[in-house]
Amino acid sequence: MTGPGFDVDPAGLAAVGARMADATATFGASAGRGGGAPVAGTATEPVLAYLEALTEAAARFAEAAQRSGEAVGQAAVGYRRGDGTAASRLGAVPVPGGGGPAPGGTR
Amino acid sequence: MPIDTHVDADPASCRTTAQWLDGVARAGQGAADEVVGARNASFDCWSGPAGDAFRDHAGRIGAAGETTSAQARIGAQALDDFAVSVQGVLDTMARARADALAAGLPVTGEVVGDPTTEPQRAAFDRATQVTDEARARYVEAQTELTDRIRAPTSEAVAVVKDVVLGVSSVTSTLGALQGGVDAWADLADRAAAQRGAMLGLMLAPEVPLEQAVRGALQAGNDLEVARRAGAANAEALRRATLGASETSVGQRLLDGLTRYPGKFADSGVLATAKPVLKRFPVASLVFAGVGVRTDVDAGRGIGSALAKQGTTLAAGAGATWLTTAAVTAGATALGVGAVAALPATLLGVVAGGAVAYLVGADWDSIESTAQDLLP
Numbered sequence: 001m002t003g004p005g006f007d008v009d010p011a012g013l014a015a016v017g018a019r020m021a022d023a024t025a026t027f028g029a030s031a032g033r034g035g036g037a038p039v040a041g042t043a044t045e046p047v048l049a050y051l052e053a054l055t056e057a058a059a060r061f062a063e064a065a066q067r068s069g070e071a072v073g074q075a076a077v078g079y080r081r082g083d084g085t086a087a088s089r090l091g092a093v094p095v096p097g098g099g100g101p102a103p104g105g106t107r
Numbered sequence: 108m109p110i111d112t113h114v115d116a117d118p119a120s121c122r123t124t125a126q127w128l129d130g131v132a133r134a135g136q137g138a139a140d141e142v143v144g145a146r147n148a149s150f151d152c153w154s155g156p157a158g159d160a161f162r163d164h165a166g167r168i169g170a171a172g173e174t175t176s177a178q179a180r181i182g183a184q185a186l187d188d189f190a191v192s193v194q195g196v197l198d199t200m201a202r203a204r205a206d207a208l209a210a211g212l213p214v215t216g217e218v219v220g221d222p223t224t225e226p227q228r229a230a231f232d233r234a235t236q237v238t239d240e241a242r243a244r245y246v247e248a249q250t251e252l253t254d255r256i257r258a259p260t261s262e263a264v265a266v267v268k269d270v271v272l273g274v275s276s277v278t279s280t281l282g283a284l285q286g287g288v289d290a291w292a293d294l295a296d297r298a299a300a301q302r303g304a305m306l307g308l309m310l311a312p313e314v315p316l317e318q319a320v321r322g323a324l325q326a327g328n329d330l331e332v333a334r335r336a337g338a339a340n341a342e343a344l345r346r347a348t349l350g351a352s353e354t355s356v357g358q359r360l361l362d363g364l365t366r367y368p369g370k371f372a373d374s375g376v377l378a379t380a381k382p383v384l385k386r387f388p389v390a391s392l393v394f395a396g397v398g399v400r401t402d403v404d405a406g407r408g409i410g411s412a413l414a415k416q417g418t419t420l421a422a423g424a425g426a427t428w429l430t431t432a433a434v435t436a437g438a439t440a441l442g443v444g445a446v447a448a449l450p451a452t453l454l455g456v457v458a459g460g461a462v463a464y465l466v467g468a469d470w471d472s473i474e475s476t477a478q479d480l481l482p
Binding site: 009022026027034038039065069 | 114115116117120121123124127128130131134135137138139141142144145148149151152153154155156157158161164165168171172174175178179182186189193245249250252253256257
């Protein structure tokens with residue numbers, strides 16, 4: 001699908017979207033289990049705060065990758081649908097000389 | 108007073124968390140690599156504004172994943188090291204209790220009781236010393252763990268980078284102006300010597316007078332250009348430093364800014380490499396070192412950080428040299444060499460700074476493109 005300003009291969013794009021969305025599947029499962037409750041004296045509280053911040057950062061990363069992948073997948077569908085819609089609309093337009101009764105019908 | 112040997116830390120729980128963090132670091136790096144891979148694959152199937160926006164977006168998501176992975180790795184290592192230290196402290200405390208018990212001191216749970224006889228007092232003093240030292244190591248380990256997991260956030264690293272960029276821009280400009288003054292002074296010295304030689308040749312019978320006169324005039328012209336150009340750079344330097352460039356302290360600092368590896372070498376490889384080495388003053392190398400450190404703190408691998416700062420340094424120096432040479436050559440061709448000296452220096456600084464900044468800002472794309480090109 002090529003146009004002035006963009007060039008898209010919807011199938012390739014769908015693969016990119018799927019790859020992006022799947023990227024964090026293992027990561028999300030790994031980070032989501034939690035890091036337990038380390039006991040480290042006066043450092044316990046800072047360590048727990050660090051684990052919480054890290055878990056949040058991991059979740060934000062996973063969500064961003066997941067949602068971006070979905071958005072790319074939807075874009076691929078949109079590009080493909082747009083192409084199909086344009087083709088069907090063109091197909092619905094009668095072409096002069098392409099068969100059917102001529103204007104005036106005296107043949 | 109009884110000795111409390113209790114240590115409120117559990118190495119096993121710290122090791123468990125460290126293992127979890129290690130898994131997060133590995134999975135995070137893998138996920139970040141996948142995101143960057145998806146981004147790079149999009150080049151082949153998606154061009155246009157939306158594709159560019161996606162690649163920018165995915166690049167930032169990938170960088171965030173790498174940062175999270177690096178932070179998890181830092182935490183895993185810190186907790187592992189802490190667990191080792193705490194285990195050592197626990198072992199020391201256990202030995203102290205066993206020794207105390209053997210010496211007849213009362214030991215209840217983790218507390219060594221006060222001595223009641225003179226021989227017990229000596230054992231108690233030894234136990235006090237050993238447990239105090241272990242306690243000190245434990246406090247140190249807790250402080251170190253806290254410091255390590257509070258590694259600079261990406262925001263803090265960005266602030267440091269901005270400060271370094273601002274300071275290095277000022278020092279590069281001052282260093283370039285000082286370098287210009289020095290270079291024109293060298294040129295003036297050479298032109299003066301050339302003119303003297305040509306004037307001497309006018310009296311030599313075997314040299315045609317016209318040739319000697321022409322050489323002397325050219326050398327005189329070069330001398331005048333070099334003096335005016337050097338004066339223009341010196342005046343700009345004086346204004347930029349509010350007159351400090353003319354003080355002995357200011358001059359020493361400016362000399363320091365233009366110092367480069369091998370500056371004082373008279374022979375050997377360093378002397379031969381001077382024309383290249385002088386493009387990499389020590390000040391720039393120090394800033395590059397700071398850049399490597401902040402990049403590593405932000406989660407970049409050491410190899411990538413070194414490659415980034417090395418390329419940035421080389422690209423900036425190359426752009427400065429090319430711009431200065433091109434402007435100077437153009438001005439010389441137009442016969443306005445002295446007038447263009449200062450603009451050439453400043454344009455060179457701006458071009459070098461801009462190229463270095465662009466290389467640094469777009470390094471992830473440059474690196475991934477280079478990796479794609481490599482077999």
